[in-house]
Amino acid sequence: MYLEVKGLKKKYETLVLKNVSFKLESGKVYSLLGQNGAGKTTLMKILSGIIGYDEGEILHSAKDLKKITYYVPDNPVFFEYLTGREHLTFICRLHRIQINNKKMEMFLEEYNLSDISDKFVVDYSYGMRNKLAVAMAIITSPKILLLDEPLASLDPLVFNSFKKQLIQYSRKNNIVVVSTHILSIAHNISDEILILNNGTIDQKINDFTEKEFKDYVLNNI
Numbered sequence: 001m002y003l004e005v006k007g008l009k010k011k012y013e014t015l016v017l018k019n020v021s022f023k024l025e026s027g028k029v030y031s032l033l034g035q036n037g038a039g040k041t042t043l044m045k046i047l048s049g050i051i052g053y054d055e056g057e058i059l060h061s062a063k064d065l066k067k068i069t070y071y072v073p074d075n076p077v078f079f080e081y082l083t084g085r086e087h088l089t090f091i092c093r094l095h096r097i098q099i100n101n102k103k104m105e106m107f108l109e110e111y112n113l114s115d116i117s118d119k120f121v122v123d124y125s126y127g128m129r130n131k132l133a134v135a136m137a138i139i140t141s142p143k144i145l146l147l148d149e150p151l152a153s154l155d156p157l158v159f160n161s162f163k164k165q166l167i168q169y170s171r172k173n174n175i176v177v178v179s180t181h182i183l184s185i186a187h188n189i190s191d192e193i194l195i196l197n198n199g200t201i202d203q204k205i206n207d208f209t210e211k212e213f214k215d216y217v218l219n220n221i
């Protein structure tokens with residue numbers, strides 16, 4: 001699976017994306033970085049087909065990009081009085097995915113959700129909600145997983161297991177894009193970085209040390 005964006009433009013009242021070009025390949029995690037209002041959410045919504053764009057091209061090897069892409073927003077919405085397990089079952093039904101009890105238990109175990117799976121979401125912390133939102137995406141096996149600031153609220157232990165899971169997921173021939181403001185997370189998790197600045201993208205392989213990474217991003221953001 002590959003995806004190439006060429007000369008993408010998106011205008012609201014002002015031109016937010018002026019000339020955005022980059023390439024994504026299966027098997028990699030990408031961090032999407034940029035100042036508040038740079039256009040990260042706009043770009044993710046365009047990639048997932050939620051909103052359109054004004055000019056440019058999105059080239060890809062998929063039959064239907066919308067069907068293989070899953071966007072997790074920064075403020076996911078839940079049914080407060082359904083449990084985590086019920087949300088996962090619901091999303092599987094919506095995507096016509098068969099999942100038996102044994103598989104569901106394995107999935108809950110793998111994503112460290114067993115303890116909270118039978119609680120109502122109304123009782124979840126912010127971090128738990130983010131975990132559930134990402135699990136709901138992963139259980140549908142999207143080839144392109146777009147995560148809008150999902151990691152900020154996770155404690156270091158949960159973050160570490162989360163990081164492993166996202167990297168593992170990408171290595172199964174999938175693309176993972178994570179938007180974040182936390183540079184140590186971006187450095188830790190990504191194979192490549194996409195810096196959105198002034199409506200264009202700078203794409204770089206992440207072979208930086210953490211200090212080099214921070215210096216580079218801060219000078220180019």
Ligand SMILES: Nc1ncnc2c1ncn2[C@@H]1O[C@H](COP(=O)(O)OP(=O)(O)OP(=O)(O)O)[C@@H](O)[C@H]1O
Pocket residue numbers: 012013016034035036037038039040041042043
């Ligand atoms: N539906 C909309 N109508 C008009 N303007 C919009 C709309 N959505 C976003 N914008 C504007 O587009 C710009 C980019 O917003 P976007 O949410 O994509 O940025 P972002 O990089 O995700 O920001 P943040 O890091 O703060 O989440 C902002 O100036 C925002 O006000």
